[in-house]
Amino acid sequence: MKRPLNLLWLQSGGCGGCTLSLIGAEGPDLITSFATAGIEVLWHPSLSVETGRSVVAIMERVTSGEVPLDILCLEGAVMRGPNGTGRFHMMAGTGRPVMDWISDLAAVAGHVVAVGSCAAFGGITAAGANHVEACGLSYDGTEPGGLLGHGFLTKSGLPVINVAGCPIHPDWLTETLHQIAAGRFDESHVDEWERPVSYTNHLVHHGCSRNEFYEFKASAERLCDLGCMMENLGCKGTQARADCNIRPWNGSGSCIDGGYPCINCTSPSFEEPGHSFTATPKVSGIPVGLPTDMPKAWFVALAALSKAATPVRLKTNATADHVAVPPHDRQKRRP
Amino acid sequence: MSRLVVGPFNRVEGDLEVKLDVSGGWVRSAEVVSPLYRGFEQILQGKLPQDALVYAPRICGICSVSQSIAAARALAEAQGLGVAANGRLAIDLIHATENVADHLTHFYLFFMPDFAREAYAGESWHQAAASRFRALSGTAAEEVLPARAQWMHMMGILAGHWPHTLGIRPGGSTRAVTANEQARMAGIVGAFRRFLERTLFADALERVANLSTADDLASWREEKPALQGDFRHFLAISEALGLDRLGRAGSLFMSYGAYHAAAGHLFRRGLWKAGCPTSLDLSLITEDTENAWYAPAERPLPPTSGETVPGDGTGKGYTWCKAPRLAGEAVEVGAIARQLVNGHPLIRDLVGSGSGNVHARVVARVLEVALVVTAMESWIRDLRPGEAFCEHGATPADGEGTGLTEAARGSLGHWLKVRNGRIANYQIIAPTTWNFSPRDRNGNPGPLELALEGAPVLAGETEPLAVQHIVRSFDPCMVCTVH
Numbered sequence: 155m156k157r158p159l160n161l162l163w164l165q166s167g168g169c170g171g172c173t174l175s176l177i178g179a180e181g182p183d184l185i186t187s188f189a190t191a192g193i194e195v196l197w198h199p200s201l202s203v204e205t206g207r208s209v210v211a212i213m214e215r216v217t218s219g220e221v222p223l224d225i226l227c228l229e230g231a232v233m234r235g236p237n238g239t240g241r242f243h244m245m246a247g248t249g250r251p252v253m254d255w256i257s258d259l260a261a262v263a264g265h266v267v268a269v270g271s272c273a274a275f276g277g278i279t280a281a282g283a284n285h286v287e288a289c290g291l292s293y294d295g296t297e298p299g300g301l302l303g304h305g306f307l308t309k310s311g312l313p314v315i316n317v318a319g320c321p322i323h324p325d326w327l328t329e330t331l332h333q334i335a336a337g338r339f340d341e342s343h344v345d346e347w348e349r350p351v352s353y354t355n356h357l358v359h360h361g362c363s364r365n366e367f368y369e370f371k372a373s374a375e376r377l378c379d380l381g382c383m384m385e386n387l388g389c390k391g392t393q394a395r396a397d398c399n400i401r402p403w404n405g406s407g408s409c410i411d412g413g414y415p416c417i418n419c420t421s422p423s424f425e426e427p428g429h430s431f432t433a434t435p436k437v438s439g440i441p442v443g444l445p446t447d448m449p450k451a452w453f454v455a456l457a458a459l460s461k462a463a464t465p466v467r468l469k470t471n472a473t474a475d476h477v478a479v480p481p482h483d484r485q486k487r488r489p
Numbered sequence: 490m491s492r493l494v495v496g497p498f499n500r501v502e503g504d505l506e507v508k509l510d511v512s513g514g515w516v517r518s519a520e521v522v523s524p525l526y527r528g529f530e531q532i533l534q535g536k537l538p539q540d541a542l543v544y545a546p547r548i549c550g551i552c553s554v555s556q557s558i559a560a561a562r563a564l565a566e567a568q569g570l571g572v573a574a575n576g577r578l579a580i581d582l583i584h585a586t587e588n589v590a591d592h593l594t595h596f597y598l599f600f601m602p603d604f605a606r607e608a609y610a611g612e613s614w615h616q617a618a619a620s621r622f623r624a625l626s627g628t629a630a631e632e633v634l635p636a637r638a639q640w641m642h643m644m645g646i647l648a649g650h651w652p653h654t655l656g657i658r659p660g661g662s663t664r665a666v667t668a669n670e671q672a673r674m675a676g677i678v679g680a681f682r683r684f685l686e687r688t689l690f691a692d693a694l695e696r697v698a699n700l701s702t703a704d705d706l707a708s709w710r711e712e713k714p715a716l717q718g719d720f721r722h723f724l725a726i727s728e729a730l731g732l733d734r735l736g737r738a739g740s741l742f743m744s745y746g747a748y749h750a751a752a753g754h755l756f757r758r759g760l761w762k763a764g765c766p767t768s769l770d771l772s773l774i775t776e777d778t779e780n781a782w783y784a785p786a787e788r789p790l791p792p793t794s795g796e797t798v799p800g801d802g803t804g805k806g807y808t809w810c811k812a813p814r815l816a817g818e819a820v821e822v823g824a825i826a827r828q829l830v831n832g833h834p835l836i837r838d839l840v841g842s843g844s845g846n847v848h849a850r851v852v853a854r855v856l857e858v859a860l861v862v863t864a865m866e867s868w869i870r871d872l873r874p875g876e877a878f879c880e881h882g883a884t885p886a887d888g889e890g891t892g893l894t895e896a897a898r899g900s901l902g903h904w905l906k907v908r909n910g911r912i913a914n915y916q917i918i919a920p921t922t923w924n925f926s927p928r929d930r931n932g933n934p935g936p937l938e939l940a941l942e943g944a945p946v947l948a949g950e951t952e953p954l955a956v957q958h959i960v961r962s963f964d965p966c967m968v969c970t971v972h
Contacts, residue, residue, distance in 0.1 A: 167527050169968050170502050171550020171652040177594070178641050178651075183634040185625060195625060197499075203602055203624035205499045206952040233525070241802030242809075244524040246496025246506035278547040282532040285799070321550060321653055377663045378879040403650030405642030412649015412656045413663030417543060431543045431655075475665040476875055 158194040159224035159335050162216060162259065165199050166243055166252045167279040167288050168230025171321040172270040173200050178404065179324035187328045191335040196221070206247055217258045225334060226263035228256060228291060231272040231279040232301040235287035242286050253301055260302055265334055266291060266314045269327060274316035275422035295423040312341065316348045320419035325401060326353050347422060349395070358391035358416045361399035370464040371457045372472035377432060378413055381472025385441055388432050389415035392445040396420045490517065495952050498960065500599040502551045503967025507956065511946045516956070519941035521925045526809040529972040530797040533915040538564055538884045538907050541915065545903065546653050548917070549969045553652035554587040555896035562892030563905040565659035570882040576661020577750040578868045579647055579878055583657065585748065585861050586643040591897035592824070592854045595964045597633045600851065603957050604726050614726055617716055629719060636684040642677050646670050660880030668874040675869050682862060691718030694859040701834040720855050733848035736959035738940040740844045741818055742826035743769060745902065747895035748864065750871070755864055756895065761829035764842025776918065777812040779930035789814065789929070792904040795916035809971040812926040812935060813918050821845055821936045822899025822923045823963060825853040847962040854964065886910045896920050898964045919969035937963060
């Protein structure tokens with residue numbers, strides 16, 4: 155019988171939100187998901203019983219090679235500050251910077267998984283002037299490097315797998331772990347930022363419930379309006395890589411279904427968009443961030459056409475917070 | 490005297506180390522260390538005020554909605570903006586969903602698994618506790634995780650997703666729910682009520698909510714066998730271990746008031762001091778950095794003019810947590826404080842004029858689940874689909890605002906200053922900053938430091954069990970603490 159895969163989970167400069175999102179996994183729940191993948195959790199800070207010295211003992215047995223580490227998960231950014239000392243995040247009970255523990259553990263791990271945009275790229279923790287010197291495992295924003303360095307490969311021969319997102323959808327991780335456990339995760343399963351293609355081969359735009367508004371460029375003007383949020387409210391759904399509108403969050407939701415724009419949280423450096431998250435920067439009235447692979451002139455021409463053809467229903471509903479004009483079958487007269 | 494360093498401390502949110510001076514089998518004094526600094530107050534400097542609603546919730550993945558609400562309130566005050574009636578209800582529902590999930594997560598995944606430890610193998614109650622609450626493999630987690638996930642469907646409907654929703658705005662919420670969604674939410678809350686009444690309480694929520702004295706609680710417990718309902722299971726263990734004598738801190742409690750949809754708060758704002766209610770004067774709040782790794786300040790500063798300048802993590806000081814004080818006194822916050830201030834008779838009876846303890850903290854939290862879920866049922870009924878959920882306004886170029894709310898684990902405040910259209914200062918005091926604060930310049934310990942004094946340490950214990958129960962009884966959130 156195959157030995158279960160050992161998983162060790164560390165948290166550094168993040169918020170714990172990816173773990174909290176993850177325990178919302180359903181169909182199956184997280185614990186069942188680990189069990190069915192044949193994954194044994196050596197330690198997870200929120201879920202395990204071991205505390206204090208027994209945790210340090212686990213980490214020492216792993217770094218010494220006594221216990222094999224198949225999957226190392228890091229949640230949260232690597233904290234290198236101040237001045238490269240790592241003292242902004244010391245591993246409790248060890249008097250040692252967490253970044254040093256991460257380096258040692260990554261060196262012996264079969265796979266390393268960055269859970270969330272902080273661990274992948276630095277994320278929100280790296281926002282602003284980044285006095286804390288937060289970075290990801292193998293990226294610092296969009297720059298290759300991070301803690302482990304450009305070209306770092308784990309014992310499996312794979313780079314760090316970046317399950318980016320702020321937070322992650324639980325399935326993004328559980329499916330990746332199941333693929334790893336089945337021995338079916340290879341280079342072809344990651345994109346150019348080493349994110350699993352299982353969710354980044356999609357755009358957030360795919361399956362967006364506001365697609366009809368998008369088609370006719372019927373735009374929302376204020377948060378709460380039902381229309382497309384691309385033109386005025388900063389929505390990056392046509393550029394952002396994730397399947398949020400195909401795979402529901404918490405049963406039925408997504409950011410856009412919740413009435414707020416996509417902020418492209420799976421992308422490196424999303425935390426510094428250079429403009430307000432809820433406003434679209436424009437040049438002569440035309441949004442700067444157009445759909446990734448569409449020629450600008452065509453977009454402008456088509457948008458002008460579709461705006462001219464916008465049905466009254468969509469034009470009206472786009473700036474309302476509920477359906478003010480419902481669709482109506484023309485064969486049936488209203489009472 | 491010997492020194493014991495306990496860490497990494499697990500099953501709390503974030504990073505924690507506890508340093509204990511031990512002699513004669515008990516803790517003489519404790520230092521509580523928050524070893525992670527991220528610097529959200531600095532990240533927010535110079536940002537557009539409305540973008541605080543993207544950054545601030547990301548302080549914390551366990552109470553991101555509470556952070557959103559505090560930020561939205563601070564902005565609303567700066568804007569002089571009111572909140573749409575539906576928006577108030579929606580925000581309360583979103584907030585209550587998070588807070589109840591937090592209480593549930595804490596009870597089942599963070600607190601109870603300690604009773605499954607081998608160290609308790611000799612106790613008559615151990616076998617049942619171990620099979621029910623063992624971390625990662627107990628039968629409770631198998632039932633609770635799916636129930637919790639279904640519960641969080643409230644977030645899918647009301648807020649798009651959780652954590653880190655952007656949908657809470659100064660004037661309401663961005664998701665106007667429809668009549669059918671109102672019906673779906675009633676179904677979700679109804680299903681969760683059934684789970685609570687079968688699994689957690691083995692009784693109706695109303696009966697639990699109406700327990701009014703320690704004697705009432707004891708006779709309620711004896712109505713049924715000890716393992717009928719996980720709350721009863723806890724009460725039996727708590728009695729066997731004397732958890733009411735463990736983890737006593739000060740006798741000053743604070744609540745900023747929680748849930749605002751109706752006139753006033755569902756749980757009111759105020760103080761409970763040595764058994765008496767008193768009013769809360771926010772201007773008496775200061776933060777002391779004397780024993781934290783920050784640039785020294787001449788005096789403790791009020792959050793309206795607070796400063797956050799980190800040092801290099803060496804030298805004087807032992808934590809990244811500041812020491813908030815109210816008129817110079819350490820304050821305990823949390824469900825226990827909310828229920829004392831609001832006047833719940835059971836919690837007032839359990840605490841009396843004295844201090845909180847492990848037993849009362851857990852009872853208050855579990856009781857609050859019953860109180861809040863019941864209230865949510867009426868908030869859902871009060872929603873009026875078709876009417877506005879959000880008011881809109883513009884942030885002024887210059888202004889100030891304070892945003893106060895109650896996270897599951899206690900009082901959370903944001904203090905915002907806007908100059909020339911940008912954030913000029915943003916100060917945050919989180920619940921665990923209050924509870925896990927270090928000593929102030931007068932040497933007064935924070936609530937947890939005080940609660941740990943006198944904790945028993947058995948021979949050979951490196952992670953004393955009593956210390957673990959005490960620490961977790963506060964339901965700490967360390968990522969919020971130093972933010």
